Amino acid sequence: MGLAANASVHGSLPSNSPTGSYLEIHSMSSSDNGWTAVDFPVSRHSLGSYVEANNNAIFNPSQTLHIRSASDSSNDDASSAQLSSSYEEIPFPLFSPVSDGFSAADYVQHRSHHSRNISSDYEHDHMSHSTSSSPLASPADGTRPSTSQAVQTSTISSNASSPVSPPLRKRKSPTNALAKTTKSAIKKASPPARKDGAPEKRVGKRKGPLRADQRQQAHEIRKLRACLRCKFLKKTCDKGNPCGGCRPSHARLWQVPCTRIDIKDIGFFMKDWKADYERHINLGVSAANIKGFSPNERTVYITHGYGYLLPINVREVYVRDDNCFNIEWSEKITDPIQFETSTSKLSAGMEGVSASSLSDYLDCHLDNGFESFVDGYFEGTPFLTEMLKTAYHYWVKSKSPVIRKALKLVLAYNLTLHITLIEGLSEEEANVGKIEDEESKFCGKTVAPGMINFQVKIALADMWRELQKDVLEELSALYSSVYSGEKLKNWPTIFMLAAILLAVWEEMQFDAHFRTPNESAVNQFCNDMESTPVGVIVGLFQAISQKLPNFMDWDTRSHHQLLNSDPAICDALTEVKEHVTKHEKYLRSRSDAKFDRNDFDCLSNKFLARLVIRAS
Known part of the structure; x- marks a missing residue:
């Protein structure tokens, strides 16, 4: 302990202090009122040893540094006014415990009224007053200290043992004008009561278990x-x-x-929907109508007129009612023309229609002729054909597996509703079901036998339903990143999937009206579709598009960084901008679209317009 105020106040003392502590204080005979030597055990020469101690010690009051203006200042001088209310000034008589003016009993009595926790004082004094001037309180002769420089005092704990020391206990010491910190008990105020007497709702982390x-x-x-x-x-x-x-x-x-409902389950509305193939069941293609099959099978080829063939084994079938082999279909988008013909009595072989072969058949259309299929099947339907081509261009550049599934869904659904043709028959067999009407774009082709047509449609219907299920599951997984806060991470894929799904659902609404005679069932189907599934697809896409410009304002040079400068989606959005700008007036009128049996495009873009215009 360094004391700048009085260099003579140091030394080593044995025990027998009036305080009963390890620190011993003696007055030499040559100095009645002066302090001559103060020391402490060797084990207490560092601050670390103090920190390790668990007990507090008594220290010499005159060795404590005090804040005052001068050595002869009173307890009421200006230095006291500078202290905060958390400090308490404790008067200490300028007498030695063994001097004539102050007895040991008086000292002990005085100490008992002004005690404090030393470890608490040390911590506060060291942190809060390390820069303050703390001259030593002078002994009775009133000697003024020679310097006012701040001195850090080392506190002595009572961990060092003495052979005559009493049991360890916390000791308290009087101080003279000591800047002391008292621990003030802080009582939490109860929340203010509201006017109705109920307490205010507390906001924050819950403490303790939940109530019942x-x-x-x-x-x-x-x-x-x-x-x-x-x-x-x-x-x-x-x-x-x-x-x-x-x-x-x-x-x-x-x-x-x-x-x-989870996004993957929003296809619930089509749970019992069979309008894409149900009418063929009503034509008599049922097990009850079949008497038997020929044991001989041969390979023929199914096609839909777009240059690709599906091999299938067929056999002759014997039926009770030949009407199941009559086929009728419609052509042209506007003012459609009805066609009808009878077909051969053939059925698929024992293996039926192979799902893997059918998948390969669809892949051929997707990899090499998707745009030709769109042009031939939709015959220039505005905006829809352009959006499908843009989605195809995006897939070609991005090679996204889920976009491929979505495009394959478009193919499978539309080929389910497409007329089925057959090749590989003998010339005599090919004449049965051959289209002779020159108004048909399939003039000269042979219509597939009724039972084979039905079996192919069933296989395609199963496939597009499974593809739609996969697409919805993928869409649900993509939105999981949106829920975690990354709203634009999967935005391009979500946009393409949303556009393709809505395009297919528009067609489903038309086919429900066109092929289902039960009007109430059709209205229920359409309401179920629009109330939740369409709203979820359009609404969620709108929610994640807030930080992007609308489609008509897209500029790749200015906005490419918003989508990680991905060239595939930037090019796609440039195309979409052209489509929306070109058909803006038409798109804004599609919200009022109504079903018209004589217009196959009557419901086209009804949902797509909501997607691109609302997002704008």
């Missing part, structure tokens, strides 16, 4: 799951329908229906 009612509420919320909006915005969802967050007063720009 809270546990039940948490269980119901987990069981209920959050709706898509609350899941997207990371909000707590309630049981309302719609929930509190999805009500108009709160939702504002949010356009997603309040639904807790």
